[in-house]
Amino acid sequence: GAVVSQHPSRVICKSGTSVKIECRSLDFQATTMFWYRQFPKQSLMLMATSNEGSKATYEQGVEKDKFLINHASLTLSTLTVTSAHPEDSSFYICSARVGDMNTEAFFGQGTRLTVV
């Protein structure tokens, strides 16, 4: 299957700083990527849809100025958590679906963000 690579896998940052998470599709082009957030013992919650060459679409309740998404190429989307606070600590996961077919989504390995 297609491979989605996410980096870093773990990051610890101080409150008030910003953290960038990268999501790459390694063997396919992804015009659309998706960012999820997962708290312990909970499901994946969709944060936003990242669109190559255009603005991301955010889900209700997700602050677009806090979670900056950039999708500058067909293989890379980035999520920047700005002015991070302890409540932003979570597991962030990106995914992509291949082409225009209604098929499975491929997921990155996830990024464990801890804000201290």
Next chain:
Amino acid sequence: GESVGLHLPTLSVQEGDNSIINCAYSNSASDYFIWYKQESGKGPQFIIDIRSNMDKRQGQRVTVLLNKTVKHLSLQIAATQPGDSAVYFCAETRQAGTALIFGKGTTLSVSS
């Protein structure tokens, strides 16, 4: 809002038993369903999928059943092994290129 739900949060089985994990969905427009397995600290891993024009699909040791009448999805794992211990999520979508919506998940615990 519409979402994919869950019947049981945890399931404990003995090695060798068959496991059944259930999921309810509320959006009748959903036409594609997927089961994912997630191990601790990792991203979801594809198990099996099914489209709305089918009611059963089999894979290796896994079977997915879809009952559109009651909007119910189930995952059956045959001869469950300790390596099957993980959280299992069902997900649904309505069209190509859109995000998957996930259910709450079931933790499967397999004891030897």
